[in-house]
Amino acid sequence: AQSVTQLDSQVPVFEEAPVELRCNYSSSVSVYLFWYVQYPNQGLQLLLKYLSGSTLVKGINGFEAEFNKSQTSFHLRKPSVHISDTAEYFCAVSPSGGYQKVTFGTGTKLQVIP
Amino acid sequence: EPEVTQTPSHQVTQMGQEVILRCVPISNHLYFYWYRQILGQKVEFLVSFYNNEISEKSEIFDDQFSVERPDGSNFTLKIRSTKLEDSAMYFCASSETLYEQYFGPGTRLTVT
Numbered sequence: 254a255q256s257v258t259q260l261d262s263q264v265p266v267f268e269e270a271p272v273e274l275r276c277n278y279s280s281s282v283s284v285y286l287f288w289y290v291q292y293p294n295q296g297l298q299l300l301l302k303y304l305s306g307s308t309l310v311k312g313i314n315g316f317e318a319e320f321n322k323s324q325t326s327f328h329l330r331k332p333s334v335h336i337s338d339t340a341e342y343f344c345a346v347s348p349s350g351g352y353q354k355v356t357f358g359t360g361t362k363l364q365v366i367p
Numbered sequence: 368e369p370e371v372t373q374t375p376s377h378q379v380t381q382m383g384q385e386v387i388l389r390c391v392p393i394s395n396h397l398y399f400y401w402y403r404q405i406l407g408q409k410v411e412f413l414v415s416f417y418n419n420e421i422s423e424k425s426e427i428f429d430d431q432f433s434v435e436r437p438d439g440s441n442f443t444l445k446i447r448s449t450k451l452e453d454s455a456m457y458f459c460a461s462s463e464t465l466y467e468q469y470f471g472p473g474t475r476l477t478v479t
Contacts, residue, residue: 285466295472295473296470296473297458298470299468299469302466304466343410349466354412354415355412355468357410357411359409360409
């Protein structure tokens with residue numbers, strides 16, 4: 254079984270400042286890792302994914318994440334946030350190679366302050 | 368860009384009633400999923416569906432739930448006898464490959 258821990262439930266950050274949203278996972282098998290964003294009253298949009306290869310993954314809207322196998326982490330970063338980045342961000346994991354379920358973390362609400 | 372659509376966007380029903388939530392996955396996708404998100408909680412997997420059968424389901428997906436692909440385009444989730452605790456946002460997802468799921472906008476189900 255897989256599990257995902259997002260320790261920060263809320264992260265306030267000033268506009269144009271950098272941000273890091275933390276994610277740690279646990280799994281007994283190889284995994285794929287994802288970050289999804291949920292804007293208010295909307296569905297889930299895939300920001301980026303790690304399947305294999307380079308541990309630094311670039312996604313949409315200027316976000317990137319780095320897979321660290323030894324620390325079982327997949328932290329999300331953006332060098333300069335915008336007001337429009339205010340949303341809830343979910344880290345997720347699924348077993349590699351399968352169509353099996355995606356396990357989500359509890360989410361981190363990013364609040365960008367003007 | 369193709370997207371997953373879900374109808375209705377909001378469904379209100381009385382406890383004990385049956386509801387059917389509808390999803391139209393992306394047309395060339397082969398794998399289909401339902402998730403739910405109770406207000407304030409994390410997104411939880413319910414079921415995955417491939418080749419006209421359930422491939423995996425969670426402990427939440429008990430006998431009151433069923434899924435169906437009645438035709439070539441729709442994918443439905445039926446809740447037979449709704450309970451108050453079924454109130455949640457229900458997300459449909461689909462994928463072409465085994466590792467990237469595209470989510471719909473969700474149906475908010477309110478059971479009164």
